[in-house]
Amino acid sequence: MTVDEFAYGLRTLEKIIEKGGALQTEILAERVAETAKSYLGTYQPGWPPLAASTIASKTTGNSPLLETGLLRDTISVRKQPFPPDEVLVAYGIGSRLPRALWMEGGTKWKDGSIHVPPRPFLLLALSEHEMDITESLDRTIGECIDIAFGIP
Secondary structure, three states, X not given: OOXXXXXXXXXXXXHHHHHHHHHHHHHHHHHHHHHHHHHOOOOOOOOOOOOHHHHHHOOOOOOOOOOOOHHHHHOEEEEEEOOOOOOOEEEEEEOOOHHHHHHHHOEEOOOOOEEEOOOOOHHHHHHHHHXXXXXXXXXXXXXXXXXXXXXX
């Protein structure tokens, strides 16, 4: 392989990864978002039980992080291009609701005592898919290299 062929392969690789890598990342982000949605309403490892007063006030009973379905319905994936050329892209998984952050990380009163205990659903979903994400992106990048350099 000549230097020119190698340089051409690198330019081709960049274009292939832009398209293939971004698509694969978006698919993986959607999987994480769907997993996070599925956690709402059922206890997950490490989540403390709801207070009896909370259960009594909920129309859905003992269903952590689920009452109306609004939190679940607002969990989404957002594409975020990076400046200056906006070639690189990240995918954010979250909710537009401020209370999503409160539920994820918990809240405290001014005196430092716990008001709402943390019940992480986004981080838990990401953690569940961590190995899948790593393996999938490794495989995708390897396939892109093979295509760019004509490796069978």
